[in-house]
Amino acid sequence: xxxxxxxxxxxxxxxxxxxxxxxxxIATLELxxxxxxxxxxxxxxxxxxxxxxxxxxxxxxxxxxxLFVKNFDGYDYVVTPSxxxxxxxxxxxxxxxxxxxxxxxxxxxxxxxxxxxxxLRVREFPWARFPHKVGLHIGCATLxxxxxxxxxxxDGPPFSKPLTLLSRVKGVSVVVPSRPDECCGFGGTFSVFxxxxxxxxxxxxxxxxxxxGAEYIVSQDMSCLMHQKGCAERLGLAIxxxxxAQVLNGTAA
Amino acid sequence: MKRIDHAEASxxxxxxxxxxxxxxxxxxxxRQKRDREAAAVPExxxxxxxxxxxxxxxxxxLPHYLAxxxxxxxxxxxxxxxxxxxxxxxxxxxxxLSAHGARILVKSKSMLTEECEMRPFLETRGxxxxxxxxxxxxxQLDDEPPSHIVVPAVHKLRTDxxxxxxxxxxxxxxxxxxxxxAESQRRAxxxxxxxxxxxxxxxxxxxxxxxxxxxCTNEGNADLSANLPKLHIASIGIEKMIPRIADLGVxxxxxxxxxxxxxxxxxxxxxxxxxxGSEIHVVLVDNGRSERLGMQDFWYSLKCIRCGACMNTCPxxxxxxxxxxxxxxxxxxxxxxDPAFNLRKYSALPFASTMNGSCSxxxxxxxxxxxxxxxxxxxxxxRNQLPIVKKEAMRMAGKVLSSPKLYRAAVxxxxxxxxxxxxxxxxxxxxxxxxxxxxxxxxxxxxxxxxVKHRRAGK
Numbered sequence: 001x002x003x004x005x006x007x008x009x010x011x012x013x014x015x016x017x018x019x020x021x022x023x024x025x026i027a028t029l030e031l032x033x034x035x036x037x038x039x040x041x042x043x044x045x046x047x048x049x050x051x052x053x054x055x056x057x058x059x060x061x062x063x064x065x066x067l068f069v070k071n072f073d074g075y076d077y078v079v080t081p082s083x084x085x086x087x088x089x090x091x092x093x094x095x096x097x098x099x100x101x102x103x104x105x106x107x108x109x110x111x112x113x114x115x116x117x118x119x120l121r122v123r124e125f126p127w128a129r130f131p132h133k134v135g136l137h138i139g140c141a142t143l144x145x146x147x148x149x150x151x152x153x154x155d156g157p158p159f160s161k162p163l164t165l166l167s168r169v170k171g172v173s174v175v176v177p178s179r180p181d182e183c184c185g186f187g188g189t190f191s192v193f194x195x196x197x198x199x200x201x202x203x204x205x206x207x208x209x210x211x212x213g214a215e216y217i218v219s220q221d222m223s224c225l226m227h228q229k230g231c232a233e234r235l236g237l238a239i240x241x242x243x244x245a246q247v248l249n250g251t252a253a
Numbered sequence: 254m255k256r257i258d259h260a261e262a263s264x265x266x267x268x269x270x271x272x273x274x275x276x277x278x279x280x281x282x283x284r285q286k287r288d289r290e291a292a293a294v295p296e297x298x299x300x301x302x303x304x305x306x307x308x309x310x311x312x313x314x315l316p317h318y319l320a321x322x323x324x325x326x327x328x329x330x331x332x333x334x335x336x337x338x339x340x341x342x343x344x345x346x347x348x349x350l351s352a353h354g355a356r357i358l359v360k361s362k363s364m365l366t367e368e369c370e371m372r373p374f375l376e377t378r379g380x381x382x383x384x385x386x387x388x389x390x391x392x393q394l395d396d397e398p399p400s401h402i403v404v405p406a407v408h409k410l411r412t413d414x415x416x417x418x419x420x421x422x423x424x425x426x427x428x429x430x431x432x433x434x435a436e437s438q439r440r441a442x443x444x445x446x447x448x449x450x451x452x453x454x455x456x457x458x459x460x461x462x463x464x465x466x467x468x469c470t471n472e473g474n475a476d477l478s479a480n481l482p483k484l485h486i487a488s489i490g491i492e493k494m495i496p497r498i499a500d501l502g503v504x505x506x507x508x509x510x511x512x513x514x515x516x517x518x519x520x521x522x523x524x525x526x527x528x529x530g531s532e533i534h535v536v537l538v539d540n541g542r543s544e545r546l547g548m549q550d551f552w553y554s555l556k557c558i559r560c561g562a563c564m565n566t567c568p569x570x571x572x573x574x575x576x577x578x579x580x581x582x583x584x585x586x587x588x589x590x591d592p593a594f595n596l597r598k599y600s601a602l603p604f605a606s607t608m609n610g611s612c613s614x615x616x617x618x619x620x621x622x623x624x625x626x627x628x629x630x631x632x633x634x635x636r637n638q639l640p641i642v643k644k645e646a647m648r649m650a651g652k653v654l655s656s657p658k659l660y661r662a663a664v665x666x667x668x669x670x671x672x673x674x675x676x677x678x679x680x681x682x683x684x685x686x687x688x689x690x691x692x693x694x695x696x697x698x699x700x701x702x703x704x705v706k707h708r709r710a711g712k
Contacts, residue, residue, distance in 0.1 A: 013700045013701075015664070018700045018701055019664045019667060019668070020693040020695070021696065022696045022699055022702075024700075026700065026703060029708075041701075043657075043704075043705070046654045046655070046656075046660040047660070049654070051647070051650055052654075054608070055604075055639070056603075056629075056631045056632070056639065057634050057639075057647040058634070059634070059651075060647045060648055063655030064651060064655040144609065144614065145610065151614055153566065153611055154614055155292040155297060155298075182611075183568045183607045183609035185569075187606070187607030187608065190606070190607050192685045193260060193604060194260045194263070194569070195686070196260060196263050196264035196267050196689075197263045197267070197569050197573050199689035200273070200572045201568050201569075204572075230691045231689070231690050233690075234689055
């Protein structure tokens with residue numbers, strides 16, 4: 001906490017968001033600021049180590065993970081607009097020694113929606129308006145790793161953190177595809193090394209959303225959307241993609 | 254031994270549009286039926302936990318339960334044989350067939366005999382093997398291994414089956430009516446039951462306290478195979494053991510619901526003792542299981558009851574087909590079992606996964622499949638079995654991403670590349686991403702640039 005008692009957040013913008021989707025980073029930052037959070041973006045940040053670790057290369061992930069912890073030590077929370085990165089940090093950042101400092105950084109890392117929903121416990125977004133038919137895509141690490149919503153395989157009462165927040169945005173109407181939580185086939189390096197299946201899964205995913213009537217696919221994971229967008233564009237499908245931070249922050253669209 | 258190239262095989266599967274669509278829909282349908290059945294059992298999750306605990310308990314005391322099973326089975330008049338590996342198993346079976354003068358073996362489906370490559374072994378020794386499970390028979394006649402552990406010919410359309418039967422059974426190639434095909438196969442197979450001097454089954458469960466074993470099927474073919482000939486051989490992997498008959502209910506309730514989304518299989522047959530004048534021989538097979546039991550991170554895979562639920566739910570499996578894995582066991586359970594048999598040959602399989610975790614959620618015995626996939630990737634890297642291209646890419650990524658300076662230079666270069674290079678250079682054959690997808694557009698400035706300008710300026 002700061003002297004004024006404000007929550008101090010270290011903002012982690014994953015490498016692909018930094019390079020390709022800066023607007024997602026800006027929306028995340030502004031949204032957190034709207035709720036009175038003091039946000040700091042450590043300038044020397046790069047990546048959480050996930051690409052190397054998911055390929056089995058703990059040896060190649062270690063230095064990046066060490067840098068991540070160095071950058072984000074000392075904040076009340078680390079917040080990122082990426083479920084899969086948050087999942088990596090919390091569940092898999094273990095290529096380096098698990099000192100108290102490392103464990104603390106890991107424990108305090110949250111995906112944006114989770115942070116808004118569980119930590120800040122905010123529900124109102126009076127500045128936001130998004131008059132569109134929206135299909136929600138919850139990335140698999142976000143869904144089954146972080147538990148963002150009820151999973152289709154496990155019976156139980158329905159819940160969805162992203163939907164809870166999204167449904168409070170004026171104008172949003174949610175459409176549901178026939179396979180709401182089937183993987184879209186991104187899978188990190190899977191998208192390149194298993195290109196045929198990856199692309200096929202992506203095609204099926206965007207077609208499913210299109211058939212449900214979605215104008216936009218909204219997600220907590222821009223990496224899934226980057227893949228789906230690439231598929232939709234190649235198919236010539238008129239469907240748009242937007243990160244949930246942009247919707248909640250009131251990005252005009 | 255050559256590394257199985259799952260990506261290459263899957264591209265051939267995907268090229269057959271009608272097949273991949275049917276395959277995906279058919280298996281997704283099984284997954285949805287499974288969801289409905291699971292939701293109708295209020296204590297479903299409790300059952301999964303129980304099943305997992307029973308299996309873990311049994312595996313932790315496997316020698317004890319195996320010995321108990323042998324004692325009780327022997328007391329009931331069965332003969333128990335032990336096979337350290339596939340070769341010993343095949344040898345035992347061959348000796349039994351020879352001793353009984355059996356030239357024909359009718360058998361029901363058994364993944365274990367696939368694993369042991371028993372069919373070619375016996376065939377070269379003059380034994381005629383007749384698979385009596387319909388799907389398995391289709392695969393045998395087409396000289397292909399099963400592509401799925403429960404529905405072995407699920408990758409075939411009925412028109413494919415019509416062609417196979419026309420070629421091998423003399424049916425009308427233009428007639429793909431399912432009852433016609435099934436009936437034709439039945440008529441062709443039935444005489445073998447009467448002629449064969451030996452029948453073979455696998456087992457879904459072996460019960461230590463009773464020395465009995467249980468076979469779950471839907472076609473009745475296992476009972477015919479087991480009961481018509483005088484010799485019944487049952488090949489059973491040592492991990493199939495459960496302690497008590499009372500434990501069986503837990504598994505029976507889970508098995509068919511998970512596999513096919515039906516409450517129970519049509520037949521749940523208990524084999525307790527040979528009929529007068531006939532013999533039952535049980536072959537208990539290790540074939541790498543003891544070794545796996547000793548592997549800290551991977552022994553949980555021995556809990557598997559071979560329901561195939563993980564395959565049905567797997568989005569990668571549904572779009573690549575079981576044969577693309579080039580192994581006896583395919584899909585999620587396959588990719589965590591196969592590398593234990595041959596690390597190099599199957600080193601690409603743990604990467605044939607997005608690690609979405611759906612497999613672990615449907616597994617009736619709660620195997621942490623996707624976590625084991627993650628762990629196998631580390632082993633494959635540690636044993637230097639990653640393709641050089643991938644390893645070099647990761648080494649480079651690790652270098653760049655651990656240095657803020659190199660990282661920022663790389664982002665600038667990527668921007669320049671995407672902005673200024675002609676389309677023909679970006680979408681070249683070396684760019685796997687671009688084969689079927691567009692690349693993201695370069696942003697005019699990075700988030701970091703924006704942040705420095707708008708939040709740090711003047712500070």
